[in-house]
Amino acid sequence: MTARRSRALAGARGVGYALGLPVVLLALWWVAGDGSANIFLPSLREILDAFGRVWFSDVFVHDVVPSLWRLAAGYGAALLAGVAAGYVIGRWAVVRALASPALAYFRVLPAPVIIPVLLVAVGIGDTTKLIVIAFGALWPILLNTADGVRGVDEVTLETAAAYRLTGWARHRLVLRAASPQIFAGARQALGVAIILMVVSEMLMSTDGLGFTVIQFQRTFAFPEMWSGVLLLGVLGFVLAKLFELVERYALRWHRGLTGRQEGSS
C-alpha cells in the first residue's frame, strides 16, 4: 500500500470516527421518536420542520440578530476593559495590592446575581443586558490577563530593557507573552457570556433567543421550543469552534514552541 493511500485511509477512518456516533444517535432519535404520541417530546422530523419554519424567517431578524448583537457588544467591551485593567493590575504591584480584595470578591461572585442588581440600578433595556454580559465576561479576562502579565518572565523584561524597548513596543511584548493566558480567560468568558445572554433574556426581555424559547414553551409550541434549544446548542458549539480557530491562529508561535519542547525533552 502506498503512503498516500494509507494516509487517505487514515483520514477516512478519522472522519468515520467523528461522524459515526452522531449519525447513529440522530438516526435512533429519528426512528424512535417518529410518530411519538408524547407532545412534550416531538419527533426529530417535526423539530427540524419547525426549525426551518421558525428560524429562517423574520424571527431571525427580530430575535436572533439582537441576541447576537448584545453578545458581541458585551463580550467585546469585556475584552477591551478586561485586558486593559488586567494589564495595569498585573504590571504594577501597588495597583495589584490595592485592588486585590475587591478582585477576590468579584472573582467568586456568581455572575447571574448581578441581573437583579442591574434591573434595579439601570432598568429593563438593551443596555442592562449588555452590561450583564460585559460584567460577567469581564472577570475571567481581567484576572487571567493580570496573572499572565505578572507571570511574564523577568529575563524577557530585562532583555527588553537591554534592547531599550520603550513605550508601545514594550507593552506589546508583555501582552504577547501573556497572550496564552489571556486567551484562556477569554475562552472561559465566552461561555459565561452566552449563558448570561440567555438568562438575561429569559428574565427580562421582549426579544432575543432566550425570550423566544421561553415564549414557545409558555404557548405549548413544543416542536418550536425544541428547535430553539437546538439552535442555542448549535450557537454555543459554533462560537466555541470559532474561538478555537482564532486562538489557534493567534497563538501559532506558542504552539510551535511547545511542539519543539515536547520533541526535545
Next chain:
Amino acid sequence: MSQSSPAATAAAAAAAAGLAGGALPMGHPEPPAHPGPEPQPQPAQGYGRVLGLLGLVVTAAGYEVVTRAFFSPRHVPPLGDIVPEAGGLLTDPEFWTATGRTLAVSAIGLVIAAVAGIAIGFGIGSVPWLLKVTSSTLDFLRPVPSIVLIPVLVLVLDVAEITVLLVAVSCFWIVLFQVLYGLRDVDPVAVETARSFRLGRAARTVHVVWPTVLPYLATAFRLMVSVALALALTGGLVMGAAGLGELIWASQEAGEVAAMYALVLLTGAIGIVLDTLARLAERRLLHWHVATRRELVR
C-alpha cells in the same frame, strides 16, 4: 526589523518559562485547566496587606460618595443602607434556610456530577476505541449551555429537581473532561513499569492511574464549587426554586432594594467561603503533589 527579533525571542523565552512552570499546557485544541493547585493569588503580607486594606477602604468610600451624590437609594443604595441590612439578614432564620437550600442543591448536584463524571470518564478514557468514537459527540455537547434545558425540563420536573439537574449537568462536563485529560497524562513508562512488576489492572489503576488523575479531579472540584453555586442561584432567579436566588428575585420584585443589595453582598461572601474551603481541601488532598510543595517552599 532589528527590534522584532529580540522581542520574539524574549516572548518565546517567557512562554517557555511559563510552560516549565506548568502554567498552561498547550498543544491540545482545548488545553486542560492546569492540573494540581493553581498558582495562588498569594496571601498578602505586611505592606501588601495594608495596601489591600487601603484599597478596600478607598473602594468602599468611593462607592459611598458616588451613590450618595449621583444615585437615588431606590436604584443604588449606599453602603450605609446595605451593611445594616446585611447584618439584620445574618440573624434572620429565613436567610439561613435559603442559604442551606442553595448549598444543599449545589452539593447534591455536585455529588451526582462527580460520581457520573468519574465513572463515565474512566469508562470512556480507558478504552481507546470508545474514546475515539465518542470524542466528536462530547466536543459537540460540551459547549451547549446547560440552561437551554430549562424550558424542556420545566415540562416534566419540579423546579428544585431541575436546579439540581442543571448543577449536575454543568459540573458533569467539568469532571468528565478533567478525568479524560488526567488519563491522557498518565505516564506510559510508569504503566509499563507497573506491568513488569506484575501489577494487575486494579493495582495499576490504584497506584499509577489514580494518583495522576487526582490533581485533575481536585482542579475539577475547585471549578465545580463556583459553577454549582452560580447555577443553584440561576435556578432560583429564573424559575423561583427555593433558595437564595429566589430570595434575591423576590426582594427585587418587592422593591426592597437595600435588602436585595445586602443579599447579593452576602452571596459573594458565601462564594468566598466556599472557594477558600475548596482550595483548602485541594491542598490537603494534594499535599504530596509537586505544585503544592513548591508553593509551600516559596
